[in-house]
Amino acid sequence: MAGSSFGHSFRITTFGESHGGAVGVVIDGVTPGLELSAEDVQKELDRRKPGQSDITTPRKETDEVHLMSGIFEGKTTGTPILLILYNKDQRSQDYDAIKNLFRPGHADFTYLKKYGIRDYRGSGRASGRETAGRVAAGAVAKKLLAHRGVSVTAYTLAAGGIQCDTIDESVIEKNPMRAADMAAAEKMAALVRQMVDQGDSVGGIVECRIRGVKPGIGEPVFDKLDAELARAMLSLGAVKGIEIGSGFNCASMKGSEHNDPMDTTGFKSNNAGGIIGGISTGEEIVFRIAVKPTSSISKEQNTVNIQGNEVKVKTEGRHDPCICPRIVPVVEAMAALVLEDHYKRLEALHG
Amino acid sequence: MAGSSFGHSFRITTFGESHGGAVGVVIDGVTPGLELSAEDVQKELDRRKPGQSDITTPRKETDEVHLMSGIFEGKTTGTPILLILYNKDQRSQDYDAIKNLFRPGHADFTYLKKYGIRDYRGSGRASGRETAGRVAAGAVAKKLLAHRGVSVTAYTLAAGGIQCDTIDESVIEKNPMRAADMAAAEKMAALVRQMVDQGDSVGGIVECRIRGVKPGIGEPVFDKLDAELARAMLSLGAVKGIEIGSGFNCASMKGSEHNDPMDTTGFKSNNAGGIIGGISTGEEIVFRIAVKPTSSISKEQNTVNIQGNEVKVKTEGRHDPCICPRIVPVVEAMAALVLEDHYKRLEALHG
Amino acid sequence: MAGSSFGHSFRITTFGESHGGAVGVVIDGVTPGLELSAEDVQKELDRRKPGQSDITTPRKETDEVHLMSGIFEGKTTGTPILLILYNKDQRSQDYDAIKNLFRPGHADFTYLKKYGIRDYRGSGRASGRETAGRVAAGAVAKKLLAHRGVSVTAYTLAAGGIQCDTIDESVIEKNPMRAADMAAAEKMAALVRQMVDQGDSVGGIVECRIRGVKPGIGEPVFDKLDAELARAMLSLGAVKGIEIGSGFNCASMKGSEHNDPMDTTGFKSNNAGGIIGGISTGEEIVFRIAVKPTSSISKEQNTVNIQGNEVKVKTEGRHDPCICPRIVPVVEAMAALVLEDHYKRLEALHG
Amino acid sequence: MAGSSFGHSFRITTFGESHGGAVGVVIDGVTPGLELSAEDVQKELDRRKPGQSDITTPRKETDEVHLMSGIFEGKTTGTPILLILYNKDQRSQDYDAIKNLFRPGHADFTYLKKYGIRDYRGSGRASGRETAGRVAAGAVAKKLLAHRGVSVTAYTLAAGGIQCDTIDESVIEKNPMRAADMAAAEKMAALVRQMVDQGDSVGGIVECRIRGVKPGIGEPVFDKLDAELARAMLSLGAVKGIEIGSGFNCASMKGSEHNDPMDTTGFKSNNAGGIIGGISTGEEIVFRIAVKPTSSISKEQNTVNIQGNEVKVKTEGRHDPCICPRIVPVVEAMAALVLEDHYKRLEALHG
16 A cells, blocks of 8 residues: 555545646545536635735646546546646756755655655655645535535634634635634735745644534544544645644643533533544534645755755745645545545445 | 554454453564564553553453464464453443443443444443553564664653653653653642542643654655554544644744754754654654543533433543553554554565 | 455454464444344354264364454444454374475465465464354354345355256255255265265365345446455365356357346346346346365375475375365355445445 | 455556546556656557457557656656546447447446446446556556566467467467467457357457466465455456366366375476465466457347336447457456565565
């Protein structure tokens, strides 16, 4: 298992690197009979694509998706769906400056150590462009979940130390930070523009809420719903941590505070974050992830080259000063993939 | 997939609940020719078993392991190893008080919703006793890793808000909290004893350090080494979060601070926590997990019963006021399982 | 993946060798709420155990099964079921004569080449005793299938060149050959007794019929229902071939003969054997397997020892002169495991 | 698991149907550093493509392969390789005659029962065109195996009852039947042309020989090498049986005849077919498969339509009167995929 597949009953396999011929995904196990168009997928990809605002990278990636199989007369047939996005810009010459050195914070060193060979063009397989396949597959999962009454919403909770004071989900798509608080969003954007000027970048926190999940979803033991969400989120290169419900705050809480009591109307609090024993409680599922500052910065940094000599490196142009706004749709996609898979797994158990 | 298996090339399947006939594990894919005795496994299980000190539950679990297959003349044969621990105490009558209600913080409600049936004796499959199988399998993984020069060490970093000031790994097994700082350990223990008196419990943070991992271990994309560690840790019922390296601190850092520069001697910092792009850098792998306060407390709590009526519940006796000391060997076991599996997966890739 | 697991949504993992502590199986993904007792499993194991008649090996294997987990108040809970059979006779001294040589037809040579170590006691993991775990798990699958209206029936169709003239399933359990024709059974038994006298053995053909399977079961492409049945059957050490429906006869047939026409009452013939394109048609599923003559014979044979010298070997006592009667319940078990798994997989697809 | 993936450590996922946008495969787990060009893959695809001779279908499929990922500067990088073949001819109108009925021998009925929806254009996913992805992936496996000294050769052994008298592998690619005997090939071809005239088709037998496999390859128990080959072959829609080594002949043999004796030069016979206990012996691996006569014939047949009425059907033009010559490269591809995967799995076990 080389790790490019995800899920059991709803299973995706991604392929592609930033400067190969294409990136994309094969989805196996899609419920037959679902109406599905390229537009359904494209609208999610458009939330991920570069160049959406003045604070994302202006790179001109071609994020146009093509549905190549598994669809007949506008409906899914239950056979594998190939979603493919062609890479238009495959120039290698741009990368001469970095081909023989290890950019700090990038996977250059680790890929070379693992494979003995490295596609240095635009980070190769380690490029954020790999997530386009995830978002495309997530769009299908989201559509299936919508039929179940399940919705997934993520947003920037904090960036560079600036935090949302209130959560207003209606503003998420109305500000370039995809923050849930308009005032905070403006401060964040100002900070991010400052980073651009300084040739630097900044990290943040993304929060995700999943609503409408019935109780009983998730496999106990190793495939706990929160364990699978954690794997899904940490499988994003920029993510350094995840917490569910009370999260790290639980470490200084007492059991009598942390346990969520119940009454006839249901749970009276949600420290569990909607999951107990790996299985959904029926409450909102809520988790937060730590997003590191983008590794690609134009400030000069110290590193070594493949010959082992110390060199200086600046990553020129074209990078996101804060990845949060563009990781939001990826987080939603990964969460949707986990949920749809586990709904199907429950059917198999009882089926 | 019902979720009781973990790993690909080194694969375990656990079974058992707290009051069935036995708990344990089958390990498939063990390197043949490894010397392995019951003692190798027992010594890890003894670190997990109850009744180790005055601040763990005094329950008399029989944690004696039996090696039932896959061993010949003291060596592994490469065929599946069954490690089994029989449950001695299978009395059901103790559980009459809780059989018809949902204990706050426990998986009683979610199991019933998922399965339509619930083994209420001692939390059934959701019991911490399930982790005995993990620790047993982890002991085998640890022994294989030792031959690779890899060691895994976890300890209590904080409990109830009291934090280790220094990290001295030599004291971990010398204090009942398994803390890495003797002075902090004493304060933690005092707090925990106070919790016992109050019929309450407290959470904490466990940190884990993995040393000796060569660069190049881990599959990129979905099976990133950190993603797999995250899944492994969140698959423990008490864990509410994980962070790798810089963790949640990265959210307010700049790229120029966070990127780990390199010189001819290697990496100059380790914000990455030993993993970049899902692959080991060769630096120490370090992560922290948030451990919730034990759900079983003797303080009276509000809940409902299966008939939907509001009731009060107290969980009588026999529970850990802080689970950190006993989760430490489980964390090490799960980390070892992930690492051994990924070492083998690298061999397959190049093989 | 070391190959001791089988199935996806209904998944088993077997363990054990003939002279270790135990053999058995863990089943994960069992539908919760099924009434299940040790007797349900034991009755299938009794059909597989040695010493059933004068033409099976008189070995005294202890085939008593113990249900160790996953059951509560007589019902399955949906968590893993451990079914274990302890090995009573673990004497190694009986095997001194063979420990250093490669018995013809046995896996002695190949195991040593693969693992570099070999448990020579009673063929170790390659022993037919390993199939006890499969039969135990198959008993659970059969019970679930019975609720679906599906039955699985296998019988000896031929042995040593003697073939059933008619198929009368009511006589299968009434003759020691488990043949479907009483007259043929007597001739087969006579031949088999002759083999015992000659210190030799004989092969045969086992046929299996699965009834009540609704149309639509089976995944196309790699997990076709017939492909999975083929893997299941060839995973039995003694099986050298399988054919479905028309089988090898199809090689000299014309399309106009082979295609099964339909009318308003359904299919008019069943050359397909109940499966087209890997998916069940709703007709009876029928396949035949070729069973090689038992490798263990007391006639003297030529071989080499581990030092590379030519030696003679006789396998003393205690072996089946024809394995067909005892493989019949194993064939049924494996077929049942495949079917139950695929029923569940269909639920996941549409779920 | 919806069944479009195959293999563990060398894992493929196919996609596509005959009249969607494309067919192809993603390969994950390819050894990095292998020189790989489109030509390497194309030459195998050209052996599978239609229109090779007067006795294959004259359909103009576009079998031109495109390498879209996982390659850098002519070498594999260890990341997923997408191999894609675009479908040029996507006209649906040709299929009006069959869209509402079930063609005998085809998967029309079973797909509709399984999915509730059916892509009737050219058999959809059940089309033989799906095997193009397998052949493409198999070409990569073959190249890796060549570096191990392993070769895979298949040929038509019999067609319509005409059998090769001798096996001369040098003539396989020199006759349109891909038979291993020139004289037999001519008789077969004459018979096949007769079938074309009659609007009928004929079945056959394909034999495969794998040479150079070292002893020790294959996982015992469920993933036996022969079990995996059996699954691989029966996963081809036209295959109704498989036999390894002695195959069905073993059913009337004695143990003293069937067991392969050894002397200092190795095995003295090969009834085992190169595999004992699921593990390679180092001898040639040899198996035969039964290939049914092509279902698509132009003779009039009886069937029913989706409304349940009896109708007549003729499949017009464009079909192979005997599929053997074109299935030969597919058999080789599937065998190569199994072998390469198991070589890698052995590395993981010892790694």
